[in-house]
Amino acid sequence: xxxxxxxxxxxxxxxxxxxxxxxxxxxxxxxxxxxxxxxxxxxxxxxxxxxxxxxxxxxxxxxxxxxxxxxxxxxxxxxxxxxxxxxxxxxxxxxxxxxxxxxxxxxxxxxxxxxxxxxxxxxxxxxxxxxxxxxxxxxxxxxxxxxxxxxxxxxxxxxxxxxxxxxxxxxxxxxxxxxxxxxxxxxxxxxxxxxxxxxxxxxxxxxxxxxxxxxxxxxxxxxxxxxxxxxxxxxxxxxxxxxxxxxxxxxxxxxxxxxxxxxxxxxxxxxxxxxxxxxxxxxxxxxxxxxxxxxxxxxxxxxxxxxxxxxxxxxxxxxxxxxxxxxxxxxxxxxxxxxxxxxxxxxxxxxxxxxxxxxxxxxx
Ligand code: KG4
Ligand code: ZN
Numbered sequence: 163x164x165x166x167x168x169x170x171x172x173x174x175x176x177x178x179x180x181x182x183x184x185x186x187x188x189x190x191x192x193x194x195x196x197x198x199x200x201x202x203x204x205x206x207x208x209x210x211x212x213x214x215x216x217x218x219x220x221x222x223x224x225x226x227x228x229x230x231x232x233x234x235x236x237x238x239x240x241x242x243x244x245x246x247x248x249x250x251x252x253x254x255x256x257x258x259x260x261x262x263x264x265x266x267x268x269x270x271x272x273x274x275x276x277x278x279x280x281x282x283x284x285x286x287x288x289x290x291x292x293x294x295x296x297x298x299x300x301x302x303x304x305x306x307x308x309x310x311x312x313x314x315x316x317x318x319x320x321x322x323x324x325x326x327x328x329x330x331x332x333x334x335x336x337x338x339x340x341x342x343x344x345x346x347x348x349x350x351x352x353x354x355x356x357x358x359x360x361x362x363x364x365x366x367x368x369x370x371x372x373x374x375x376x377x378x379x380x381x382x383x384x385x386x387x388x389x390x391x392x393x394x395x396x397x398x399x400x401x402x403x404x405x406x407x408x409x410x411x412x413x414x415x416x417x418x419x420x421x422x423x424x425x426x427x428x429x430x431x432x433x434x435x436x437x438x439x440x441x442x443x444x445x446x447x448x449x450x451x452x453x454x455x456x457x458x459x460x461x462x463x464x465x466x467x468x469x470x471x472x473x474x475x476x477x478x479x480x481x482x483x484x485x486x487x488x489x490x491x492x493x494x495x496x497x498x499x500x501x502x503x504x505x506x507x508x509x510x511x512x513x514x515x516x517x518x519x520x521x522x523x524x525x526x
Contacts, residue, residue: 163237163508164181164187164230164234164235164236164237165179165180165235165236165239165269165501165504165505166178166179166224166225166237166501167180167498167501167504168238168241168497169240169253169496170213170217170245170249170253170256171243171245171246171249171250172204172209172245172246172249172320173193173194173195173495174191174193174495174496175191175192175193175213175217176189176190176192176220176495176497176500177190177221177224178190178496178500179225180501183279183282183501183502184284184308184502187228188224188228189224189498190220190224190227190497191220191496192216192219194212194213194216195361197212199360202354203360206246206249207248209248209249210248210251210252213249213252213253214252217252217253217256218256221256232264233264236267237266237268237504237510238261238266238267239257239268239269239500239504240253240254240268240269240271241254241272241276241500242254242272242517242522243518243519243520243521244273244321244519244521244522245273245518247518247520250518251518254270254516254517257513257516258513261513268511268513268516269504269509269510269511270511271503271504272503272522272524272526274317274324274460275326275503275507276500276503277319277459277460278457278459280459280496280498280499281315281457281459281486282502283488283499283502285489285492309455309457309484309486310454310484311329312327312329312453313327313328313454313456313457314326314327314328314337314444314455314456315456316440316444316447316456316457316460318344318345318440318458318459318460318461318462319344319460319461319462320347320361321346321347322340322344322460322524323339323400324338324340325337325338325339325443325444326525327447327451327453328457334524334525336523336524336525337398337450337451338399338400338443339398339524340401340402341392341399341400341401342401343402343406345400345436345439346363347402348402348403348405348406348432348436349361349363349366349432349433349436349462352405353365353366355409355410355413356369356409356413356425356429356432357421357425363461363462366429366432367429367433367465367466369426369429369430370426370432370467371466372426373426373429373430374430376426381430387412387428387431388405388408388412388435389405389435390435390439391405393438393439393442398446398447398450400439402439409432412428433467436462436468437465437468441468441471441472441475444456454482454484455483456472456480456483456485457486457487458472458487460493461493462493463488464493469487472485472487473485
């Protein structure tokens with residue numbers, strides 16, 4: 163089955179054609195990130211306007227790259243939430259129109275659940291297809307295996323941080339998450355305080371990496387300047403809003419020259435605090451639910467330090483749990499994982515019954 167998937171929940175306009183949930187026939191991602199860099203974050207109306215400009219060219223380009231005609235596609239899939247209302251509307255209304263015109267079934271997808279499905283894509287075989295729109299090179303997963311159920315997934319994106327237990331593609335239960343800011347939001351907000359460009363995650367990660375190279379990796383163990391709120395609580399809840407306050411307090415105690423000198427170290431401190439909380443809560447979830455697989459997903463899953471620490475921890479203490487993390491290209495927003503999710507939970511509904519839901523949660 164071939165699914166043409168559309169994703170427009172935030173500042174990326176994306177389309178992809180996915181075969182049987184795992185094979186990428188074509189993928190296109192247009193982003194308005196440069197515009198948001200200038201404003202230091204996303205202004206929803208600007209993002210929605212850019213979606214309108216990009217949506218038709220992105221779908222046209224995706225079909226052209228796949229070498230398929232529209233009538234060789236079996237179904238459509240589209241993100242209906244959560245996200246920015248204006249951005250979501252562009253994708254949903256476009257997909258509904260195509261469904262009506264082409265007489266194809268349409269599957270609405272939950273963006274947060276769909277993020278997890280980047281772990282079902284075998285990027286090793288398809289690197290040239292998915293990397294088409296990107297100039298950066300990435301290391302590939304060398305041993306792709308599909309995740310097994312039951313699985314625990316940690317979804318860490320710009321607006322959400324959720325732990326879920328997946329007993330099957332249909333039975334997904336929320337088991338914990340942040341009570342306030344998301345992990346990606348914590349990266350973005352603290353980066354801004356540190357004077358680093360948007361989006362904050364990659365900026366902090368890069369600054370920290372340079373710091374580690376300069377200090378020859380000897381500093382990992384002493385990066386405990388910032389608090390790890392709720393790390394010892396019995397539940398699987400997290401909290402990241404205090405981090406911003408702590409970083410702000412530290413920065414306010416510095417003059418501009420000292421801040422410049424300490425930017426790399428402070429970036430590493432922020433990253434370590436966020437990573438420690440995510441790992442600690444995920445390990446508690448693994449101990450509680452005994453999954454066969456552990457899956458990382460969402461933009462923050464592209465973070466090298468997070469993956470490194472997870473790999474170390476699981477290899478040392480949970481060898482029977484298979485660890486899955488998507489290729490970095492598929493961690494941030496794209497339509498590939500929307501098409502994959504729609505295949506594995508194939509539930510078409512009439513086009514005129516589909517509505518955007520900006521407040522959708524991972525368990526709704
Ligand atoms: O999943 P995503 O692309 O969009 C949402 O659905 O929100 O996630 C975007 C988030 C941003 O907060 C960004 O700073 C973060 O993912 N991010 C990273 C990295 N790359 C992106 N955070 C830490 N390290 C990275 N390498
Ligand atoms: Zn996302």
